[in-house]
Amino acid sequence: MTNKTAAEWMKESIAKYKDTFEFKIENVILDITEEVCRAMEENGIGRAELAEKMGVSRAFISKLLNGTPNLTIKTLMKIAIVLDREMSVRMPPAGFKIPHLYISIEGYKPVTGDEVSWKFAKAENDIYFNDEGLRNVG
Numbered sequence: 001m002t003n004k005t006a007a008e009w010m011k012e013s014i015a016k017y018k019d020t021f022e023f024k025i026e027n028v029i030l031d032i033t034e035e036v037c038r039a040m041e042e043n044g045i046g047r048a049e050l051a052e053k054m055g056v057s058r059a060f061i062s063k064l065l066n067g068t069p070n071l072t073i074k075t076l077m078k079i080a081i082v083l084d085r086e087m088s089v090r091m092p093p094a095g096f097k098i099p100h101l102y103i104s105i106e107g108y109k110p111v112t113g114d115e116v117s118w119k120f121a122k123a124e125n126d127i128y129f130n131d132e133g134l135r136n137v138g
Helices: 006-017 021-043 047-054 058-065 073-082 115-121
Strands: 127-130 133-136
Touching: 006 021, 021 058, 047 058, 047 073
Parallel strands: none
Antiparallel strands: 127 133
8 A cells, every 4th residue: 555645635536526416516516706805805805794784693693604595596596696796607618617706897998909809808719728728708
């Protein structure tokens, strides 16, 4: 038996389980939790205030932020509204990831000759990344 480092063990475990339903759902739950926490911090809203504005218990918010939610789309929309966020769902092709890049078009002035960033800012194309680089599917 060979001794593996923690990093090697983790890499093998992720490779073994990354395509399972359970792994994928946990990844989505983690993404949602991170987005909610980031928005709460940016808006200076604590757990108690979020719960009050949503009309839910503080225990519900704790459950949400501890990564054990079974959220409905309605609940996700309430969270987005309270945190002054847009709600969207993307389903990129398998093996691709959506970068977390937010660009406000309001008041956006493209740099002369910078057609790529202008098209991207106007969201005319969907752009996804995978381990091999960039893919434009728009």
